[in-house]
Amino acid sequence: PLSLLPLLSRKMDTTLIVKTKNESHTNHHHHPSSSFDHKTPSSQEQHQNGLISINAVIIIVISIISIFIIFAILLLILLLHRLKSARDKAKHLDCKESCSIINNGGPSTSYSYTSSPDDIKRDCLYSRNPTSFRQLPQQTKSCRGSRAEGVEVYTYRELEIATNNFSEDKKIGGGEYGDVYKGVLNDGTVAAIKKLHMLNHNSSNQKHEDRSFRFEVDLLSRLHCPYVVELLGYCADQNHRILVFEYMPNGTLEQHLYDHNCKNVKDESQPLDWGTRLRIVLDCARALEFLHENAVTAVIHRDFKCTNILLDQDNRAKVSDFGLAKTGSDKLNGHVSTRVLGTTGYLAPEYASTGKLTTKSDVYSYGIVLLQLLTGRKPIDSRRPPGQDVLVSWALPRLTNREKVSEMVDPTIDGQYSLKDLIQVAAIAAMCVQPEPDYRPLMTDVVHSLIPLVKAYNQSSVSSRIHSRRESLCYDDVVQ
8 A cells, every 4th residue: 555655646747747837828818808808898898889979970960950840831921021011112113103093184093993902902001100189179270281191181170171161052962971062172172072961969978989980091191092082181170070082983883773853963864874883893892801801800891882982073983982991801610799780781681690700791781782794783672562672682682683683773774785785794793692691601702703694795885886886987988
């Protein structure tokens, strides 16, 4: 056993050396892995930081582009606004003379009956800066400003002189709200001077009448259109309230239809012919189109009827009397709720029953006037038998019947129209007097429908006159 000790000791040494080498070899293989494991987290962090940097750059670029786009849009809106303002200013300057209040002795308004609605829009203004006054003075002095810049202010004495103390000989009309006199102003202008009734002396009624007067002056000083009677001035001396308008020599449409003996009717023996009636309804349609759709704030006339349609020396029609007019509407409901005022027979059914007033209420009244021009009848005529006394009830079933529509036409214009034109005009009237307001057309649509009819009639009328002239010349040659 003792002899084996050196061998055992040598063997143990060999085992230790091998074990040491193995551990060294193992450590040699393990250290790189440990080194790799130590370096890996650092690379991942760098990769993540790189992604974050790229995302940040993308977000910044998108933000810059978005800001640039928003800035470009705002700049475009600003440029368009400035362009529109420049056009409005140029339009105002162009129309300042032609659409300002008509001067005495000036030429009559020269607009073709077949002018496009866009042409008319360019010549109609609704000023944003009217000649307005916050409080009516108890006494006013005569102001002689330019009419193009605003209406004039007259003293009561000036208008007394103009009308010969409001003589009955100068009286050319009257109604519930006042009397109208023909007068000559200091500068020679012939004018229609409307003296309003101021019968109520208690404070509440007086304030209401003053508000109505101020409203009409303020409104009419804004409106400048060839189809609306122009306000020349006003008087507010003490308790007197007077409006001064341009003079319309041929009186009212009512007088031409039903009062041929009236002194304002130029030719008592000749009722209005078909062509003149067509042109009148087109003029009226253009007036309402301007009030409803082209004014800055929609204007509802509320008392559109034959007595408020005036004719000039050429039987051009203009709308007058804005004492009951309303401006604007409820944006949510599209109507104005108000007490019912106006003239029986012209009131739209929804307005008469609920007090809800819209531009379609005027369209209904326009349809009644169109029926009057077609039939020669009054809106309500108690002298006629039951079933015929209310014009719209009697006419509506006949308007869409080709056989009966000819039977309802005013006999004074018999033979002056073609059946095709009659049917088209009757169809327009039928649409305007529909019981449901939503079924009634816009006045722009009415204008577009009437223009071809008036144009065709004018062309056929010119051709007929040329043909008649040629026949007359041939007859003269034969006689000679």
